[in-house]
Amino acid sequence: MIWTVYLSGEIHTDWREQIKQGCEALSLPVEFTSAVTNHEASDAAGDHLGAEENSFWRDHKSSKINSIRTKNLIEQCDIAVVRFGDKYKQWNAAFDAGYLSACGKPFITLHDDNIIHPLKEVDAAAMAWAQTPEEIVEILKYVTTA
Amino acid sequence: MIWTVYLSGEIHTDWREQIKQGCEALSLPVEFTSAVTNHEASDAAGDHLGAEENSFWRDHKSSKINSIRTKNLIEQCDIAVVRFGDKYKQWNAAFDAGYLSACGKPFITLHDDNIIHPLKEVDAAAMAWAQTPEEIVEILKYVTTA
Amino acid sequence: MIWTVYLSGEIHTDWREQIKQGCEALSLPVEFTSAVTNHEASDAAGDHLGAEENSFWRDHKSSKINSIRTKNLIEQCDIAVVRFGDKYKQWNAAFDAGYLSACGKPFITLHDDNIIHPLKEVDAAAMAWAQTPEEIVEILKYVTTA
């Protein structure tokens, strides 16, 4: 069995790459999926369907197109990792966590200990809290190989 | 039919009261539910089960007890309003929105226009975006009376 | 048991009233629900959230607000009647029929025999095809009283 791991959240650091490389080094039976992580491309996902003067509708169009991808990948994953960094609102990461929870998909949070309190509801629904990509790799190694 | 409306999010302003009073003034067929909105009580929900030295576990215990209430109320509502204010991380509100979305529960966001961009994924899954409690009352009036 | 009957489709003739009066005359254990059937009000459902220059977005906002009502009522009904008249596109009626079908809700179509062929996929998913409100009343009488 190949385990599909959805990587949600922060797109400004290389945590996804670290996890992928760590798993590759161990030849773990995992494959990774995620939203489009190019910020500019993501914001512009709907632009080719016609320009919008109102930024709300520009965001709306792009977000819905992004959701075609993310909804499918979330519903098809076996495990998810949801990463919260120290910048930006990151409401989309929390939204993904809620969606994962309602779908019954086990997820692991990845964040520093200085944001434990505001993330308490998200962590309460998670199966584990990790602080580094190395810990995530360790969990994936344990879970996917027996 | 009495419509059950779950009010999620910000607990530091009186937006819930404004919506309730507005609906009451119109005698709308709605009833409201929400998480425990007393911040201190919510943080301490698990304290009576034994003290924890580690704040992660204190938060964990309290959040899980809170989730007994919120999970039930979210799954039993007909409509939800998810409010994002201008302070704090509010990841629990975004988590609720994701949970509602996966459950197929229609929800309305309530927030100012200066946070449109970070909320774009949440708004894309919402059935409407309102900026004031009055607008929410107007929507509820329209939806619940024909 | 009170049976909830959702009345979907055409809003320009009085077929809903005929069914309601027929059922009332027989004191059937039924209650009726439907979308907002005032055409102008329905088109304007989102106007109070701010004007839109682009008619696509005006329609979009109003339709989503209407869907808060219709989605709830469709998912809570026991039986639906879907009416196709001889004017307009009536794609919303066919959309409702598809939604009902996927939800496993039994529905009855109400239409003249000159549109049998274009409605064949909808009729194939229906539990009955009626041509007059009187026939609908007869079916409801049979189904809800034993």
Add this chain to the structure above:
Amino acid sequence: MIWTVYLSGEIHTDWREQIKQGCEALSLPVEFTSAVTNHEASDAAGDHLGAEENSFWRDHKSSKINSIRTKNLIEQCDIAVVRFGDKYKQWNAAFDAGYLSACGKPFITLHDDNIIHPLKEVDAAAMAWAQTPEEIVEILKYVTTA
């Protein structure tokens, strides 16, 4: 991952071919499914089970056999495109859209801007509205390759 894209609706123009060729030219990881698009074959799908004098039952038998195919393909797709042309009632396309919506399958509508208003409920449930097959290809490219 190969994405399965269900193409629903109009069968009298070559929009399906345009999308397929566009995706093939880009080597996108997609495969396409659809109902039987040969109009005469579709209408006659049940004829071999015995002739019917009443056209309602002929249509009924054929539509149900067609639904064996379409129901399976819709429930197994990842994305759907629902095309509305400028002729015919096309209630089956709207029915498919409603079915897709209730199944939680993201779909994109493809239609000209002169039918925005009658399609507003369908578009409100869609993840995007496109006006040309090229735009559909662009969306599929974005969604399926990161």
Add this chain to the structure above:
Amino acid sequence: MIWTVYLSGEIHTDWREQIKQGCEALSLPVEFTSAVTNHEASDAAGDHLGAEENSFWRDHKSSKINSIRTKNLIEQCDIAVVRFGDKYKQWNAAFDAGYLSACGKPFITLHDDNIIHPLKEVDAAAMAWAQTPEEIVEILKYVTTA
């Protein structure tokens, strides 16, 4: 709590009445539902929608109208009793049992011991096999009162 008990199957003996009277005598918290049990009325359920020359379609129309009632009542019951008598094919009773089983509704079979072998698949999915209405009443008494 009032328990809803669906009574499925044989319509030519008074087993339903015996169960109802037995439960009434004990004032059990149960209410009973069932298909239309008037054989002629059931066969003619669709006749008012227009005569059919072909008996297959007459049966088809009536059965579908009957299914509006039975599908709703089966999906809303808490317990079902499925009765097999010594006459007729009674495939509708076995069909109901299969439907109940897939819905996760607990059901009890009621039949003589001379048809144990042909009913083995049905009994294997049942929660109990009873031979008399009195035994059914005894089970309902036990299950619904503590």
Add this chain to the structure above:
Amino acid sequence: MIWTVYLSGEIHTDWREQIKQGCEALSLPVEFTSAVTNHEASDAAGDHLGAEENSFWRDHKSSKINSIRTKNLIEQCDIAVVRFGDKYKQWNAAFDAGYLSACGKPFITLHDDNIIHPLKEVDAAAMAWAQTPEEIVEILKYVTTA
């Protein structure tokens, strides 16, 4: 796509073989599944777990072991054919039809016209009624190849 077709019902004639050979001759993209069709083996499926004096429990044990196979195969099929012959009670076939119906799996009945009336509820839930294996092959050909 390979379509999985579950063949349910009568085990005393060679209808399964006829369908398989017909599909093979046409190289249709189908694979077939079914219960264990060896009558003696099926009745004895649980015997190796210990002898039973009471025939009810012998049947019970065997039927439950058979259901491990049939439940899995029914829930994994895309289409089913349910065959009713002219002998025996065949309640297991009707049970399968009810189970398929509740699971939303499209099925086709295969039976002679002299049992139309007792099968009316089953046929009403079916997507087609065929009288010969050749007709089944024709339907499968139409449905699985476009």
Add this chain to the structure above:
Amino acid sequence: MIWTVYLSGEIHTDWREQIKQGCEALSLPVEFTSAVTNHEASDAAGDHLGAEENSFWRDHKSSKINSIRTKNLIEQCDIAVVRFGDKYKQWNAAFDAGYLSACGKPFITLHDDNIIHPLKEVDAAAMAWAQTPEEIVEILKYVTTA
């Protein structure tokens, strides 16, 4: 809203009564359900359907009749409390916990701290662990009143 609380597990001490009295003293909006807690009656639930020589089948019949009650009550509860005492195997309590977990029903465990380790999988799926009926009452008070 009245919250339905299912009380599962140990039947040899008065923990159920303590919880009920504690909630009654506080007039909490809760109602309680549970399996038949009379041990002898529970073991004999199927005896009236005929004596069994083999104790396995006696237990089997009684357990299935008990499951008609417990399955319904578990699936209809809002919250459950699962109690593990210091005697007996109590596999039915752990079975209920697994069933509740898969149904997405929040449950609270009630047990002493000397069995933390063998209950770790059950506690990991629970929303809280309490050691006394008083703590359960405190949780119910918090969760059901805001």
Add this chain to the structure above:
Amino acid sequence: MIWTVYLSGEIHTDWREQIKQGCEALSLPVEFTSAVTNHEASDAAGDHLGAEENSFWRDHKSSKINSIRTKNLIEQCDIAVVRFGDKYKQWNAAFDAGYLSACGKPFITLHDDNIIHPLKEVDAAAMAWAQTPEEIVEILKYVTTA
């Protein structure tokens, strides 16, 4: 079709190996999955995420990580075998059985006849009770080959 068989329960004897070897000897189309069966590794699954002074939280962290694996494997299996030995509490095995039951996954219990009575609720939800690994192999052979 390859059948996936989840092996749950006792980890101190070689019953898993016996079943695997028996199936391999017969070249059955089965593959096996299970929780991590190394007791020490399982208890320490969360240790790398940080030490816990309180043994409840150490168990909690490890159990949740283990559940990422077991929940996935249980929900993806076709059949399960749940083994109860003569030592330890084995509540996790009973928990798995309850979870399997609510998911509609057929399972077989494997235990000696001296624990029939305490396992009666679990056995009542099982499709078969076996006493030796050889009997399990026999069932798997029968179910997976026709």
